[in-house]
Amino acid sequence: MTNFATIATVGFVFIAMGISLWQKLNLEKDLLVATVRAAIQLTLVGYLLQFIFDADRWLYILLMITVSVLVASRNSASRGKGIPWIYLRVFVTIATVAGFTLTMMVTMNMIDPDPQTLIPISGMVVGNGMVVSSLLLNRMKEYAESMREEILVALSLGANRSQASRRMTTQAIKAGMIPMIDSTKTVGLVQLPGMMTGLIIAGTPPVEAVRYQLLIMFSFISSSALISILLGFLVYPTLFNKDHQFLGWGKRS
Template sequence: MSLLTLSFTLAFVALALILSLWQRLGLERDIAVATIRVTVQLLIVGYILKAVFTLADPVFILLMIAVMLAVAAHNAAKRGKGLPGPGWRVLAALALTEVVTQGFLLALRIVPPTPQYVIPISGMIIGNAMVASGLFLNRLRAEAETRRDEILLLLSLGATPKQAVLPLLKSAVRASMIPTIDSTKTTGLVQLPGMMTGQIIAGADPVQAVRYQLLILFAILASAALTSIALGFLTYSGLFNAHQQLVLESGRETNR
């Protein structure tokens, strides 16, 4: 596809802009910014990927994965505002997930260790883990606020911090996994996943494309669970201070 043919598709953007203006949605600015951003980002990434693929040097693969992890962690950590210092914890949880799932795929030689496989698969794993950790942090904070009396009760009965937040962690892990599970159930019926669509457009056998898509779906399921549970273990201690009191803003005790 040439850049000229691609530019025709800007008509879709124009349509969105016109609708926004017509209905006074006030989204014109956001639409314009999003369009420019995604175009620049993806074009640059396209050239970077091309360079990485030609060089086929593991250092560049690792570098790209590190950038993905950093951006994803930064993004997800925003959901955890009010929880003490979640930044590095999210990064650690995402990195763990990436290492375990990608490591499994490589170790069993399910996918070859070439950038064409490792980078897109990592992108999908990290992207989904990012969404899961954002949901997890959001839910954990909300639960810690609404179920504060329950936590205080458990502490007052002599629960350790871990015991006191376990019910919250469970419900936050569950909340973070439900979208992944739901979308897994309807995959193929409601939407054809992007990777599979891409492979089919590029001329691959649909049956082969489906197998790769299943691989990704299974990896994503595992990564959602892994990320949330790892994050749970890493974050719960931050809800408490040295005296095992519940703190929601860093350092401050919660008063009844």
């Protein structure tokens, strides 16, 4: 892709801005800011990755992955305002699951342990974890409010906090996984996934690209399940005090 072609891609943004002006959506400023930020951020990341690839040192790889987890955790934690220590809970969840997933991939020779492979794949795993965590926290806050009476009744009948909140937690966990399951069901039929498309454009044989994409999709399913369950069980106890009395999160927001 030439420099001219890269610059020309901004034309797509101008089309969106033109539509915004035409329909008086007032999105021009947001589109411009998003475009400039994306260009700057991706350019800086490109140079940083080139440096890490050339250095080929584990310390830089681990630092890059850690920064990715920190940023993802901060973004997801914003969905759980009011939940005690939510940033730490999200960070531990994403870091644990991402570490487990990458370790399995390397030890079972699914991927090569080099920066060109580890960093992009870890970014996809962490990004998926961020989305799943955000969905889970949104649903848990929603269900904690809508199922409040049900939880209180269960507690009044002698249930402990785990029993009283089980349906809420289960529904939230399922909600966090459904988008991943649905996208997996239609993969290749609605659109070609991003990693597979990139590999094909780069010249990789389609069958080989499919193998890599299956690795990513299946690891996403596993990590989505692990993150939903782990984070769900880390978060629900904060609805109650040590005596199993329901407190909710509203007053802490």
